[in-house]
Amino acid sequence: MINVKAIVYDRYGSPDVLRNEEVETPAPGDRDVLVHVHATSVTPTDAIFRSGRVVSARMFTGPLRPRRRTLGGEISGQVVAVGKGVTKFKVGDRVFADTGSALGAHAEYVRISEDGALAIAPAGLDHRETVAVLDGMLTALPFLRDGARLREGQEILINGASGTVGAAAVQLAKHHVGARVTGVCSTAKREMVESLGADEVIDYAKADFTRGGRTYDVIFDAAGKSSFSRCRRALRPGGIYLTTTPSLTIFLRSLWTRGFGGKRAAIMFTGLRPDGDKATDLRLLAELAEAKTIRPVIDGVYPLAEAAEAHRRVDSGRKQGCVLLTTEQNGVPDPTAEGH
Template structure:
């Protein structure tokens, strides 16, 4: 099979399209013929071994993960002898980051319990944009953020995969006041996704403009946690789903003290992969959730597109496909 292979840490330019052995499923696994995969933060971090904890998780001197790619959508090609919940030919999608990655390839083997059946109402290209980003959005908004109908929401990094799903999920939950923060070139697409107001982070600091929100959902975490308190209503909540390591660490350390003295809550989402995919499937089927995608692009373009992701120039999710035109 063809796969994008990572042989050494460095930069996305070190990724290469090569022939790689097609895996064979274990008794509890399925072999998935991948149609589409999405670029996400795991791929950007893994190729560069940054932040440092990537080396602790994925190999200190050289990568143990040879094929990146965490989000997939495809078709069950073969099932292991113990698999009874899926049949060959079933369309499935999943976040496979806890299964060793491997999405940047034509085939991957994963435990059958990991994947969910793809909604018929969306394409493989759309489905690949959902597993990781939608879990972060759902668990950030509702589990950690406790967002309620009628409240106000601000999303920082609103034009990416999590942000473009978060606004749709919030609107479906009865939240009408939703503000998005990102670069000016993403404002039009953010409006199309449902944001009532957009803020260009290069022109305006949302923590200093006087606005206050019941919930801030942050995909960037590019400042210290005390900065966000100004933009929260009394009793408001700040939830981060990712960002700079030192800011995340400080957020974890000061969160109890902030709540003790201000009654405002600061939380970090520890993602539970694939937990809410059935809910996502229902929302897609009802037309309440439609991912924004760039692409699909040929798999061979992965190096360029991982770099584009890392620079934050993408809108929604970047999708790669193994299909040939």
């Protein structure tokens, strides 16, 4: 085995804390596969973990310094080695995966259990498109299906419809579920949200959707910029408000509205779901992507070594869709080759 490249950080801060460093190639265990990562995403969660500014996030990443030196959770790549007990995958398989709490995706090679959140990649998409389909969809899908229990013909408003999770939610709600979708975004991103299938788009700079008199079965705050208190008047009886942003307020509202009142508030921690559930959703997303029910939305692609620039783009708040890292221009060495 030889050393390969990974993006590492040893302290919290700006994107400048990220370094492109040689690390030891992960060695697959008996039930593991080794994946050559062709593309991976840089998400707002990665930026939060890197910055260390969110105190609650440090409960996961480490109170004083990062416990895991390499960020990233979503990959698309090719299996280059398998453990002796692996039966579900073989060398050469194109796969996509979520590494979960292990992180480590911002690297040339990643080790993942065959029983992890791992599946055969959708046919007809390249690695960049594949990881872009994964980014956001694996969050939006359980929010809509399990949290909102969204049904055909219902009306949903998606706040932050141009972000990664919001754009995924627009597509799933419209094309997979068959709901009527209203998206909320800026003027500059209106056209993109309409192209994803939104029936109506509200420019948040020109109108306050909570005061327009319209009501919805579901309000999904994918941007975390509103609140249940503000949105309650825009919910129909029995409607539900969901947010991706944790806070003490939403925890309390979720508990209270579960037993009282006809309108509910809820939050979900989709990243903490069992790997088996995620793997099932990956297979569903592959089917939807192959059927062109959903499509990737890519803001920009950066070489792995330019991870800091990718983080700056995420930090800017101006991205439309996914920000990706790729190793495809790196001339990545094969750590399984003879002599290494």
